[in-house]
Amino acid sequence: MSAHELIRVVAFAASAICMGLGAVGSAVGIGIIGGKDIRGSSINPKQQGALLKTMLIAMAIASTTAIYALLVALLLLFLIGAV
Amino acid sequence: MNDVGLIATKTLFIPELNFKVTYNPQILLFSWVVILLIFGLGLFLIRAVKGAPSRRSALLETLYGSFSNMATEAMGADGRKFVPLVVTIFLFVLISNWLGVVPGLQSPTKDLNTCLALGFLVFVVAHTSAMRKKGLKSYLKGYFEPFFFFLPINIVGEFGKLVSHSFRLFGNIFAGAIIFALSGPVIIKTFNAIGLPTYSASPFILGALLISQAFFGLFVGTVQALVFALLALTYIAILREA
Numbered sequence: 001m002s003a004h005e006l007i008r009v010v011a012f013a014a015s016a017i018c019m020g021l022g023a024v025g026s027a028v029g030i031g032i033i034g035g036k037d038i039r040g041s042s043i044n045p046k047q048q049g050a051l052l053k054t055m056l057i058a059m060a061i062a063s064t065t066a067i068y069a070l071l072v073a074l075l076l077l078f079l080i081g082a083v
Numbered sequence: 084m085n086d087v088g089l090i091a092t093k094t095l096f097i098p099e100l101n102f103k104v105t106y107n108p109q110i111l112l113f114s115w116v117v118i119l120l121i122f123g124l125g126l127f128l129i130r131a132v133k134g135a136p137s138r139r140s141a142l143l144e145t146l147y148g149s150f151s152n153m154a155t156e157a158m159g160a161d162g163r164k165f166v167p168l169v170v171t172i173f174l175f176v177l178i179s180n181w182l183g184v185v186p187g188l189q190s191p192t193k194d195l196n197t198c199l200a201l202g203f204l205v206f207v208v209a210h211t212s213a214m215r216k217k218g219l220k221s222y223l224k225g226y227f228e229p230f231f232f233f234l235p236i237n238i239v240g241e242f243g244k245l246v247s248h249s250f251r252l253f254g255n256i257f258a259g260a261i262i263f264a265l266s267g268p269v270i271i272k273t274f275n276a277i278g279l280p281t282y283s284a285s286p287f288i289l290g291a292l293l294i295s296q297a298f299f300g301l302f303v304g305t306v307q308a309l310v311f312a313l314l315a316l317t318y319i320a321i322l323r324e325a
Contacts, residue, residue, distance in 0.1 A: 053153070057317060060310045064247045070254045071246065 008081055015076035022069020029062035107194055114191040117178050124174075146170065150312070157320035161216075165319055168208065172201060173312035180256060180304025184296050190304075192256045195249070202249030205315040206241075213322035225325060248314055255307045259299025266291040 001009075037055040041048040094105045131139030150170050154162035176192060183190035191197045214222045226237045267288050274284040 053313065056306070056310050057313055060251060060314055063251065064243075067247050067250045067254055071250055 011076045011080040015073040015081070018069055018076065019073040022072075023066045026063045026066040030059050033058045033062060107196075109189055110191050110194040110197060113182060113189055114179075114197065116188070117175060117182060117191060120178055121171075121174050150316075153313070154316060154320075157316060158323060161323075162316075162320065165208075165212075165316065169312050169316050172205070172315055173308055176201070176252065176311050177305065177308035180308055181300065183256070183260065183304075184300035190256050190260070192252055193260050195253045195257075198249040198253040201252070201311070202245050205248065205318060206245045209319045209322045210241075212319060216323050225322075244318060248311070248318070251314075252307055252311050255299075255303050259295070259303060262299060263292065263295050266295055 033055060037051055041051050092105050092107050094103060096103045128139050128143045131137050132143060134140075147166065147170060150173070151163060151166045154166050154169065158165070179190050179192045179197070182188050183193065213225075217225075226234055228237075270284050270288050270291060271281055274287075275281065
């Protein structure tokens with residue numbers, strides 16, 4: 001295996017690891033937010049519409065770190081992996 | 084991103100100006116399809132508002148009224164001037180995401196350039212409106228909050244908002260497109276590997292395509308369009324009010 005191929009293999013593996021491990025934190029966070037929202041709307045069903053809006057924004061902010069991981073994974077895949 | 088085989092780009096080179104631009108003709112075409120669809124929808128719905136109340140006028144008033152309520156909650160009566168922008172962004176992203184469900188058509192939001200353009204639009208609108216409302220001095224002072232050495236963190240945070248806002252939409256739609264393109268070949272290879280003929284995989288391929296289109300196209304597309312519009316409103320409100 002030449003050095004060029006080795007770099008490509010490592011870049012592909014690194015992008016997979018980056019996306020997989022980077023998604024763990026926001027997956028846990030989104031799960032907690034969804035669970036709390038269900039709890040809140042079952043305690044107070046009249047507030048369901050307002051809670052849904054807040055939940056969507058909170059989920060979007062919790063998924064920001066996973067999006068940074070996706071950015072790094074795409075850079076590895078298409079800049080280093082495609083050389 | 085030609086490796087994926089999903090995106091075909093063309094390059095336009097103007098030698099007199101030494102200017103080179105790479106673009107995707109399909110995405111440009113389908114963006115104009117979306118714009119014409121929204122224009123037609125507006126012409127179709129606006130006639131109903133003038134007459135007696137009907138189903139069509141109720142649809143338009145619900146759409147506009149819910150975003151108007153959110154803007155008023157976040158920014159007071161001042162927020163109503165941002166409602167047309169936010170509703171337009173919502174409709175553009177929603178119809179773009181739903182366009183990919185129709186076979187043969189593609190979502191314009193599958194391309195990062197469309198999403199970055201939308202994110203940059205919100206970025207510029209948020210910062211200019213904050214500058215005009217608070218004045219340049221107190222706008223710049225916001226970067227030194229809570230202490231003066233927070234300046235680099237605040238600047239990186241503003242660009243992080245722009246990047247995460249556009250990459251969130253792009254990542255969701257692009258992932259859906261990749262899974263849609265990969266589901267057929269993966270099922271055929273799995274069936275061949277366990278010794279079954281290719282034609283016996285066809286009902287499973289049809290089911291996988293239908294489920295992935297329904298989930299990634301319709302459900303994720305709707306949620307992401309709502310999230311994109313709500314975040315646009317929130318970013319404008321945070322910069323104006325903070």
